[in-house]
Every structure is written in structure tokens, then in C-alpha cells.
Amino acid sequence: MTEPTSLHIAVIGAGPGGYAAAFLAADLGLTVTLIDLELNPGGVCLYRGCIPSKSLLHVAKLIDETRHAKNWGIDYADPKIDLPRLRSWKEGVVKKLTGGLGVLTKQRKVEYIQGKAAFENSNTLRVSRTNGGEDSLTFDRIIIAAGSRPAIIPSLKLETPRMMDSTSALDLSDVPGTLLVVGGGYIGLELGTVYAALGSKVSVVEMLPGLLPGADRDLVLPLHKRIGKVFDSILLNTTVAAVKEESNGIRVTFDGPEVKERDKLFDKVLVSVGRKPNSEIPGLEKTQVKVGPRGFIQVNKQLQTDDPAIYAIGDVVGEPMLAHKAMHEGRTAAEAIAGHKVAFEPNAIPAVVFTDPEVAWCGLTETQAQKDNREVKVARFPWAASGRAMTIDRTEGMTKLLIDPQTERVLGVGIVGVGAGELIAEGVLAMEMGALAKDVALTIHPHPTLSETVMNSAEVFFGTPTDVYRPKRP
Numbered sequence: 001m002t003e004p005t006s007l008h009i010a011v012i013g014a015g016p017g018g019y020a021a022a023f024l025a026a027d028l029g030l031t032v033t034l035i036d037l038e039l040n041p042g043g044v045c046l047y048r049g050c051i052p053s054k055s056l057l058h059v060a061k062l063i064d065e066t067r068h069a070k071n072w073g074i075d076y077a078d079p080k081i082d083l084p085r086l087r088s089w090k091e092g093v094v095k096k097l098t099g100g101l102g103v104l105t106k107q108r109k110v111e112y113i114q115g116k117a118a119f120e121n122s123n124t125l126r127v128s129r130t131n132g133g134e135d136s137l138t139f140d141r142i143i144i145a146a147g148s149r150p151a152i153i154p155s156l157k158l159e160t161p162r163m164m165d166s167t168s169a170l171d172l173s174d175v176p177g178t179l180l181v182v183g184g185g186y187i188g189l190e191l192g193t194v195y196a197a198l199g200s201k202v203s204v205v206e207m208l209p210g211l212l213p214g215a216d217r218d219l220v221l222p223l224h225k226r227i228g229k230v231f232d233s234i235l236l237n238t239t240v241a242a243v244k245e246e247s248n249g250i251r252v253t254f255d256g257p258e259v260k261e262r263d264k265l266f267d268k269v270l271v272s273v274g275r276k277p278n279s280e281i282p283g284l285e286k287t288q289v290k291v292g293p294r295g296f297i298q299v300n301k302q303l304q305t306d307d308p309a310i311y312a313i314g315d316v317v318g319e320p321m322l323a324h325k326a327m328h329e330g331r332t333a334a335e336a337i338a339g340h341k342v343a344f345e346p347n348a349i350p351a352v353v354f355t356d357p358e359v360a361w362c363g364l365t366e367t368q369a370q371k372d373n374r375e376v377k378v379a380r381f382p383w384a385a386s387g388r389a390m391t392i393d394r395t396e397g398m399t400k401l402l403i404d405p406q407t408e409r410v411l412g413v414g415i416v417g418v419g420a421g422e423l424i425a426e427g428v429l430a431m432e433m434g435a436l437a438k439d440v441a442l443t444i445h446p447h448p449t450l451s452e453t454v455m456n457s458a459e460v461f462f463g464t465p466t467d468v469y470r471p472k473r474p
């Protein structure tokens, strides 16, 4: 076998998974070629996912804060939205970050090819360059990091700018008077939050009985209450039976037991019903790579596929389809190829919904514990008892720990509230360090901060919280 340091590897796709793998592989001494359709690395996350959505959510939060400020004696006029400037600010953020990755690619001497890759065999790729020309290139190893794309429901497919997916919604071509978001998952709720702040009357329709399926209900409740006030309507247990374009909008037909208005006209409809892995890479059938029933490429803990020369990482290998999971898988694959003894087996992968309030969790959820019939103790700390939450007038939050009753080990953490996405990192660290509830309770947190609520939850477990009254555990 070739010495690891003399290996030449190719990475297909330069999203968070692909560029992390390529950069670390180069740092480990491998020769790396990175292939992507875009001018610079970044993938969905930087071009049409995490980064543009969070830029716009920041603006939405600011607008909301100014409206809220009335309660504190400060009255702002209604905001004037300069859409072209807002768009160009968001595009500027994307350009700076992706341009920065372009520079890092050159600094590491990673060969970057803008183009589309197809397999000729397990070690050879046919690359069609965006600026013309085709090459047949042979590599020792290939990492597939082709990511995912929005899922489409055929009955909701209309070729009109009035129908949007997450990508066109982020383009922000206008602020529709009325917007229907199909799908109550995180992407739909985040983008709905942006449009609502900019002035659209937003409705959301979800076929399941609750928003954010997969998250614990007590975490979703405060969010549901708040967006219930900000959105025009939230339709649960409801499906979209049909959509039809009319001269002044999209006529949507709803179906379900709770439907009051069967037909309704919306200026625009955003379909956000999940994502599909990009595993249909041309020529993949010429390799031994196996694709599972849901379209995910099958890999082992080193991210190696059934073809020993091919690895796969990120959205294309499975849930959770999140950038930070992709990056860590990318690093593991690069190290595995370089000959290190590694495995991708995290104790916890955080999930964050960047709505207002934010919802975040990691490790075991109560929903999962119930499904598995697993006994857990849940210690909840309400933010109504947090000094910091009071000072920012956002006491609807809650922090909880799921604790093993025998070992008192932290099994999971859930947080809803302002900044939950930042706070959850402590929970992930606690889980990776195998922390006991006592460790969390004895960790001195700065006051007054929302981070104290993590420590306070552990105190609740022991029946000794100072800031709320809980009878001691027997």
C-alpha cells in the first residue's frame, strides 16, 4: 500500500464537509484536489443555507427588538426596508466568507477545480470544468461530499416565481404581502421568521400535530406561543392538497381535520419539506459504493464506503444534515485516509433552530427516551427565575437536563430561549466529557448570564436550587 503522505486524494463537493476534509488532508501532507461547481468553497451552508439565513435572521431579530422596545419606554418608528441594500449586505457576508475559503485553498496548495465530477471507476473521475474542457483524473482515494438539495413534492411543483424553495426564498426578490410556508421544520420556521419581520403575513402549514417534529414538545411550546403571535396562522395536522397559480397569487387547497378555510390565496408559497441527499453522482454505479433506501451513501465509522478507495461525508451520508456534523465527518475521513486510527462516534451532535426564541438540544431527547422505554430524570429550570432573562425581558425560556437516575450522568440537554444556540455548546462539552449532574452543578457560572440556567438545572436535579423552590429529593 502507498505511504499515506504520498497519496493524492480528490474531494467532490466543497461544502463544510468537503472543504474541512480537503484542508485537513492537505495539512496532514496529502496532495488534494477539491472539485465544486461554485467559484469558491462554501457549499450549501455558505452560499444558500446557514450563513445567508443567519444574516437575515439577525436583521429580523433587530427589527423585532425595536418593536419590543416600546415596552421599555423607547418608541422607534416602523422600519423602512431597503431591500436591495439588505440583499447586498447578505451577499457581502457570503462573498467575504467564500472568498476567504478560496484564499485558504490556495495557501494550502489544494488544487481547486470549478466543475462537475463523475465517476469513471473507483479511482478515476471525469471532471467537466465550468469554463470548458473535460479531464480524466486518477486518485488514490476519493471523498464524496456532494451534500443535499431541497426535497420536492411533485404535486406542489409549479414553475412560477411565486413558488419558492429555501434557495429562492433567501434571494429575497421581494417581500410578499402574504406567504405560506409549507413545512414546520427548522428551515421553514427560520425563513418564515425573516419574512414576518420584514412585513409579510406568514402562515405555516405542517402535516404533523406539532412544529419541529423531532424536538421535545416542552422546548417547542414557548416558540409556538411566540410565533403564534408573530405569524398570521399555524395550521397543524394539515396537508396541502393542491396549488394553482392565478393572476394575483397561488390558490392553495388545504386538507385535514382542523381545516376551517379549505381554499386560500397567497402571494407566495415557500415549500420547505426536507432535503434529499445528492447521491446520484454520474457513474457511481461503476464503483462498489452502496446507497441505502433513503438515498444516503452507506459508510462505516471511518466514513469509508463499501468501495475501499471511496469515502463519503456530510449530508450525503445521513442525518442529522447539519454543517457541523459534515465538518467533523470530513476531518475524520481525512485522518482515516492519512492512516490515523480514528472513528466518527460523537456522544452528542447539537441541533439548533435559530428562530426567536431559539431551540437547541443535544444527546438524548425525552421523546427518544420514551420511545426506547429508558428511565431518565428530567431537571428543568424555568427562565422566569433567571435574573439575566429578566433583564432582557425574555423569561419564556427553559433549560433542562436529562440525567441517568443510577449513574447521575448527563444524557441530554435541551434549551429554549434567546441564545439557546450558543448555550447548548456547554451541554455538548458536558456530554463529551461524560459529566455527572454534580460536575455541572459545581461548575461556577458567571452571573448574571443565561448560562447559569444550565448549572441551575443540575441544582434542580439535586433539589437544591437557590433561585427556585423545589422540595429536596427523597
Ligand SMILES: Cc1cc2nc3c(=O)[nH]c(=O)nc-3n(C[C@H](O)[C@H](O)[C@H](O)COP(=O)(O)OP(=O)(O)OC[C@H]3O[C@@H](n4cnc5c(N)ncnc54)[C@H](O)[C@@H]3O)c2cc1C
Pocket (backbone or CB within 6 Å): 012, 013, 014, 015, 016, 017, 018, 035, 036, 037, 038, 042, 043, 044, 045, 046, 048, 049, 050, 051, 053, 115, 116, 117, 118, 145, 146, 147, 148, 166, 187, 278, 281, 282, 313, 314, 315, 316, 321, 322, 323, 324, 325, 326, 354
Ligand atoms: C436554508 C438553510 C439553512 C441551514 N441552516 C443551517 C444551520 O444553521 N446550521 C447547520 O448546521 N446547518 C444548516 N443547514 C444545513 C447545511 O447547509 C448542510 O448540512 C451542510 O451544508 C452540508 O454540508 P456538506 O458538506 O455535506 O454539503 P453541501 O454544503 O451541500 O455542499 C455540497 C457541494 O457539493 C457540490 N457538488 C455536488 N455534486 C457535485 C459533483 N458531482 N461535482 C462537483 N461538485 C458537486 C455542490 O455544488 C455543493 O457545493 C441549512 C441548510 C439550508 C438549506
